[in-house]
Amino acid sequence: MAFKLDFSSILSDLANMFVSGVATGIDIGTSGVKVVQLKKAKGAVVFDKFAVVPYPVDDVFGGKGEIANVDAVASTIKEALAAAGIKAPGKVVADIPSTNAVIRLIDLPMMTDEDLEQSIVFEAERYLPYSLAEMSVSYHKVGQFEAEGAPRLKVMIVAAKQEILFGYLESLRLAGIKDPIIDVDAIAVVNALRPILPADEGVAIMDFGAGKTGISIVQDRQIQIVRSVLMGGKSITSAIQNVLGEDWMQAEQAKMERGKIVVDDGEEEDEVAETVRNVVEDIVGDIRRSLEFYQTSTRQHIDSVIITGGSSKIYNLDRFLQMELGVDVMIGNALQGLKIAETIPQEALEDKLPELTCAIGLALREVIS
Ligand SMILES: Nc1ncnc2c1ncn2[C@@H]1O[C@H](COP(=O)(O)OP(=O)(O)OP(=O)(O)O)[C@@H](O)[C@H]1O
């Protein structure tokens, strides 16, 4: 069975848009399903519908990040579509996590598109952790450049294990979704934030999720590398659970209500805030190592950081990162360039926006391609 990953329009440009009507992004995250529907109206891309629905059970994913409970994911997808009021999803783009994908920017000698098509899989093979037979490989020609007087190509390859893709496709099929496009969450996050990415700068986009913290380094608006730290909101909740001796839901609630990072001298830090800071310090330690490695190995400089994802809502996370990493930190706003439908409840959208970044990026590529 050969499923196709498809991220061919990763370089979509909002200014270059062409309408394909309606598109729905379905982000199948570690904590739940996030859906966003975008539509094209009078030359604008309209943010029309959204919902965030957590999984009803906690045995959704297996040890390798595979979907262990396709029924639970399928019913959560259905519930999210219903909660958003989406009856006709239009073109659907869903995702697999970057932790289950291989994403590499590679250099090749200049060749025709036909030759690239023929040879890319074999070129990609050396970067793949499994045999070609076990993986689905996709690629995108990023651009041309010159090295030592000879023209060369920059190509991005994206690959995932068939076995992993299967669970995602099966969940979508059971939810009644026909012909979904499968992208990678980190790529969708970059696409969603593309309108706010400064040109000619190195930016690290950090997606603070539940199961992981994704780091995508972008130079001149182009993804260079994608890494992740396997700690996120769940690590924080679990640490709070240990400290308070409460159950998961209570710990999650304590995190929402009291989960902040104390950065000002003299401000009191309770046990929840202290626990949040300890886990975030661990995450930031790994992030710093990733950024330093990138900067020394490529001699490129990271000028700023953009944060997104549900866990980026931890109060003061931006200030803490700025202090720890010594670069400007911005909160990612994926609504830039979009028109908000009048039916959208403003406050609820503002609250959920960090979690919705990825789903917006997924839907965008189809509504503007
Ligand atoms: N106000 C808040 N303060 C702190 N954490 C929050 C807040 N709101 C949501 N979160 C956390 O955000 C996480 C969910 O974020 P998000 O939807 O981005 O993750 P995900 O996409 O499901 O996970 P992943 O990307 O790792 O698969 C949960 O861990 C949740 O506890």
Ligand SMILES: [Mg+2]
């Ligand atoms: Mg996510």
